[in-house]
Amino acid sequence: MQTITDNRLKTQLLEKTKFANLFSTDIVPDTELLMFQSGEYIVQNGITPQYLFYLVKGKTKLYDELANGKIALIDFFMAPCFIGEMELFDAGRLPFGVQTINDCYCLALPVKKLKSTLLSDATFLKNICLYLADKNARNIKTASRNQGFTLAQRLAAFILMTNHDNYYQEKHTQVAQYLGVSYRHLLYVIADFVSSGYLTKTEKGYFVALPSALKELGKEAFSE
Amino acid sequence: MQTITDNRLKTQLLEKTKFANLFSTDIVPDTELLMFQSGEYIVQNGITPQYLFYLVKGKTKLYDELANGKIALIDFFMAPCFIGEMELFDAGRLPFGVQTINDCYCLALPVKKLKSTLLSDATFLKNICLYLADKNARNIKTASRNQGFTLAQRLAAFILMTNHDNYYQEKHTQVAQYLGVSYRHLLYVIADFVSSGYLTKTEKGYFVALPSALKELGKEAFSE
DNA sequence: CCTCAAGTATGAGATTTCTCATACATAGTG
DNA sequence: CACTATGTATGAGAAATCTCATACTTGAGG
Incomplete structure (x- = not known):
């Protein structure tokens, strides 16, 4: 200080x-x-x-x-x-x-x-x-x-909320703490999003390739 | 009203x-x-x-x-x-x-x-x-x-906090909601406590038979 | 007395999430 | 440059928790 x-x-x-x-x-x-x-x-x-x-x-x-x-x-x-x-x-x-x-x-x-x-x-x-x-x-x-939603749902909502120009670039360690799950599990779900084609990994961060799919997944966690 | x-x-x-x-x-x-x-x-x-x-x-x-x-x-x-x-x-x-x-x-x-x-x-x-x-x-x-503790830990702390004269008599449905878990899982853990001898089921509610064991289990969730 | 809603109870199987281990990359520091 | 801390990444196995199904009990109201 x-x-x-x-x-x-x-x-x-x-x-x-x-x-x-x-x-x-x-x-x-x-x-x-x-x-x-x-x-x-x-x-x-x-x-x-x-x-x-x-x-x-x-x-x-x-x-x-x-x-x-x-x-x-x-x-x-x-x-x-x-x-x-x-x-x-x-x-x-x-x-x-x-x-x-x-x-x-x-x-x-x-x-x-x-x-x-x-x-x-x-x-x-x-x-x-x-x-x-x-x-x-x-x-x-x-x-x-x-409490009420799975990580996949919350993460989908979180990515939609925090991405800039369709690039998601938050630090995984921090996000895991915020969403209240282990780092390992967060990475697991992100890998899932990638293999499902929702996200694409680039040098600039993860590109939100299918926002509609994420919206569908996260809509309940999002709207609340 | x-x-x-x-x-x-x-x-x-x-x-x-x-x-x-x-x-x-x-x-x-x-x-x-x-x-x-x-x-x-x-x-x-x-x-x-x-x-x-x-x-x-x-x-x-x-x-x-x-x-x-x-x-x-x-x-x-x-x-x-x-x-x-x-x-x-x-x-x-x-x-x-x-x-x-x-x-x-x-x-x-x-x-x-x-x-x-x-x-x-x-x-x-x-x-x-x-x-x-x-x-x-x-x-x-x-x-x-x-987020940070398992149900067993939180429930142990909760039972110690809410029992009257060593009898725990809360409604399971309500407690499940408060502790943020499914009713099924709460019952499962309670059954566990009973079979471990921590609680004894009576007509007056569950008797806290081994408060020390519960204290040990719940101490971290409790102290915070 | 019957019925309905709410609470209690238990089983089976699936999903979510965790722990531990390990490896590599990167940035800052002496 | 070597060292350390931090972040990223992935695997394997275990634990925690969930959903769905089913039954029995009890109290309130008609």
Whole structure:
């Protein structure tokens, strides 16, 4: 982690994201700009963060680490979004880990100083409620999908959702965690898609050769 | 659903749950007392509710219905707790179904009339944030547990958590949904526990004969 | 008393998914 | 350059879980 002192960049990001509009008090003077390199943790599993973060650039993922050493990838967070807001309300809570996927910039508010101000700011609280409700609904959907559909169905939906110009290029290791299956099994199903002609392997990633077939397979997991 | 006009009961419940303390304005005059019979839906899947509910007596369960007809039991709600709060913030959201398990009493606030008041009430918003954060953490834990552990492990933890005086008496159909497995498979694992001597079948339910063995099995799923 | 819905129970066979092992490629690092 | 970590890839066998079928029981309602 690195504090960015370049005020021009900070000002620019503040304006672009309209960060100040999320609050009814003036939090700009207390706002710091932080940078996290790819792979760094913004919030470490089990350690209460000192800041409330607002991710303005970059992509992160939220983990839950289980007692048996397994890791469940719960959700992806893309800018703009809050990070560390759950810990603001319940200091006793042990937070889930949030790791960056690429270089990330965060506007950050020191909790110690601003906690009481934030907790009585209706504008801010309303925004957080909205955000939490949305996150919750997404989590529930993901979880029940993971339970109710086979990997082939979920993967088909996932490929359709994440491909760019008909090329699917996600990292298998990460996807396996997100879809809640073993790496081995994911590869097995991908190989199946290839041998069925749904996907074609190229240097640029997997080419979605039969989107209609994937749509048919994944439509139920997708629509929900 | 049934509106209870017995003001004595309403007053008693209001006092017992300190409902008024959750708000900074006086919502008592607008509060209705509603009763739902066992099995009724407080919120129907996909239909935006007209009230913000506060469950004061009874036990409910939250469902997600998937496109393939399967049902995922996401969470149980026990009094006291809010119901329908997610829809308050995002009217466009399609709510998850909430069904009562036994007879339930709810204090209810009409959304249409009070929405704007509630959304600018910092005390109320703070309470909702706390509640949402907690619910979210619980959902994440449940979901990753369902993914990361076998049914035997989860069931062991579940039995230890839900038994009364060493008797386990939950309905298998419900538990299968909650633990995210087929009824058949649940029965299979229970039969296994019985033949291993962990449980003994009696007229009063299953007797937990070897809690230590269950503890050993479920400790990882439990601790998380 | 009959009937229907819901819960309980068990068998057989198929599918999904996991674990472990092993091999190779690639990128970053001292 | 050698070393290491990470991602990719594939095989073999086992475990977990599912679907479908079938029966019996029990409680609620007509």
